[in-house]
Amino acid sequence: MKIYEKDNSVILEGVADFEPKHIFECGQCFRWIKEENGSYTGVAKGKILNVYREDNKIYLNNTNLEEFNSIWYNYFDLGTNYTEIKNTLKNMDEYLDKACDFGWGIRILKQDGWEMLISFIISSNNRIPMIQKAIENLSREYGKYIGQYNGKDYYAFPTPQELNKASQEEIRACQTGFRDKYIKSTAENIVTNNENISEYTNLNTDECIKQLLKFNGVGPKVGDCIALFGMQKYDTFPVDVWVKRVMQEFYVAEDMSLPKIRTFAIDKFGELAGFAQQYLFYYARELGIGR
Incomplete structure (x- = not known):
């Protein structure tokens, strides 16, 4: 390079x-x-x-x-050598072989844990354009102004302290919907207890997710997403509707529960479970697999 x-x-x-x-x-x-x-x-x-x-x-x-x-x-x-990761996954079975070829350019971003915590609370039962709008609104109202690019103003994601200054009503006004109470509670919890979310990256995956689940609005799937995308826990496997469909299409019985699908995937894909999840998710959603 x-x-x-x-x-x-x-x-x-x-x-x-x-x-x-x-x-x-x-x-x-x-x-x-x-x-x-x-x-x-x-x-x-x-x-x-x-x-x-x-x-x-x-x-x-x-x-x-x-x-x-x-x-x-x-x-x-x-x-990170993604060619090596893909080759390992591709050798596991024909479905991952196709999924890795289809999403060949995926890289898992190392994102901020606090931002992922709030972002995936917002993502619960929500559509991507609405998630993006809510995050943009919160950033504009409570984050620091960064500057302009191509004529548009941009704002940093608000810190826990900045977001905690907003009332639940003000958070709802940013188009967060019923998640307003979870966002307010989480910001309050972190500020009151002087917590540093980034330290969760030092915990093992199970302990990291256990800590995340204590926040209101964080269930198993949201916790897995935060751990994977914000804490670099690559041995977890978030299961949403698309991942459930692709797993049922290729790997498991239709009546298998979400926790059992997650356990199956972690056992099968091991330390690369998070990478497998991203290739399979993108493959399933883009091609409409299991609709």
């Missing part, structure tokens, strides 16, 4: 396993919006970034090499 800076951009040449559409549309993130030119603009780590792929080049626009080395290299998990 060749990396260089040019005109307020960092360009990656020859990077393997990196397709913006696969990364930003595989269900793991909500702040990356597709632009008319096919690029994606998002906010992460308090920065605005635009990502575009052309042939074998990835353009990271609105950044520089210093930020790339301190933020984006880790955020996009560029130190």
Whole structure:
């Protein structure tokens, strides 16, 4: 991989396993919006970034090499060999073989644990456009203003302290729906107990999820998502409607419960369960498998 800076951009040449559409549309993130030119603009780590792929080049626009080395290299998990992960999964069975080929450019982003906690509370029984709108509204109302990019204002995701200043009614006004009470309760809990959510990454997966489940609005599936996308717990397996469908289509009986599907998958895929989940989820949703 060749990396260089040019005109307020960092360009990656020859990077393997990196397709913006696969990364930003595989269900793991909500702040990356597709632009008319096919690029994606998002906010992460308090920065605005635009990502575009052309042939074998990835353009990271609105950044520089210093930020790339301190933020984006880790955020996009560029130190992990996804070719190796896919080869291991592809050798497990024909379904993963097809799923890994279909979503070949997926990388699991290393996102902020606190942001994932609130984002996936919002995601419960919700559609992606509505999740994105609620997160954007909370950021605009309570997060710090970062700046403009292509004429649009961008805001950082609010800290627990910033979000805790909002009342339940004000949180609901950001289009969070019935989740307003869960968001308020969670922010209050963290501020009152002076908790540092990022420390959950140091716990083993079971203990991490146990800690997450103590927050109102966090059930088993939401807890698994937060652990996977915000705490880098790759040996867990969130089961939503699409994952349930693909697992029933290829692996398990139709009447198997969600907890049993999760256990089956973790036993089968082991330490790579989270990666398998992402390839299978994207494959099932994009192709409508098990509808």
